[in-house]
Amino acid sequence: MADNKSGRDEQADDADRRQRERSIAEELERGDETEPPVETGVLADLESVAFPATGAEVVDAVGDREVESADGTYTVEELIPDTDAETFDSPATVRMRVQRPTVAAAMKRVAEASRTLPNADFRGSQREAYEKTFQELEAIDADDDDEGVQAVGDWVVEQVRAKEKLPGSRAVRRRAAKFCRSNGYQVRNDEWLGI
Structure with a gap:
């Protein structure tokens, strides 16, 4: 490429395109990563909740259950909003939230x-x-x-x-x-x- 404004612009555009391609490739690789799993038994009581359920219903049913994480132990009540505005479609949605x-x-x-x-x-x-x-x-x-x-x-x-x-x-x-x-x-x- 020539060392003029159009050549420099073309080089910059190529560098930007390569960076975007690298970013997309990295994102796709990370897309396969899984979140730390929450043991199914920990929130087994969720099966008794009729889904879709509000956050208040989930907290009423399993609010005192403890969830282990790398950061420590939390109760479901500390992680799920006790409100009717928040709804969960399934037990898996609740598990995903507390991960x-x-x-x-x-x-x-x-x-x-x-x-x-x-x-x-x-x-x-x-x-x-x-x-x-x-x-x-x-x-x-x-x-x-x-x-x-x-x-x-x-x-x-x-x-x-x-x-x-x-x-x-x-x-x-x-x-x-x-x-x-x-x-x-x-x-x-x-x-x-x-x-």
């Missing part, structure tokens, strides 16, 4: 804070974006005690109380990126938190 206790606890706090808001609907894509942001924060560094998840979860709850509305998912991502950068974690622009 990441730090993320589940943060999502519980946000869901319970949002139920005080008039006309707040914490479902669908906004909920998924919040959860993905918390998962990305959890994955930043295994040795940080997931303080990013806690800090951003606290910020969201403060925003709900102060402004009486849920912050947008983009604002939550920005806050998470700000936390990461201020604590020395690199966040690239092509990542979920790289806003």
Whole structure:
């Protein structure tokens, strides 16, 4: 390629394309990774719950059951929002939620804070974006005690109380990126938190 503006632009475009291809390949490889399993026997009482079930129904049925994780032991009540706004389609959905206790606890706090808001609907894509942001924060560094998840979860709850509305998912991502950068974690622009 010639050493002129168009040649340099072409090289930059090729580098960007290769980076995107690498990112996609890495994502596909990680797609096969499984979450840490929750033993079926631990939440066997879920079979007695009629699904779809609300978070309140799940907590009533198995709220005192303990779930073991790498981070410690949690009760289901600490991880599932005790609200009728949150629904679960099956026992597998509940098991999947409690597999990441730090993320589940943060999502519980946000869901319970949002139920005080008039006309707040914490479902669908906004909920998924919040959860993905918390998962990305959890994955930043295994040795940080997931303080990013806690800090951003606290910020969201403060925003709900102060402004009486849920912050947008983009604002939550920005806050998470700000936390990461201020604590020395690199966040690239092509990542979920790289806003």
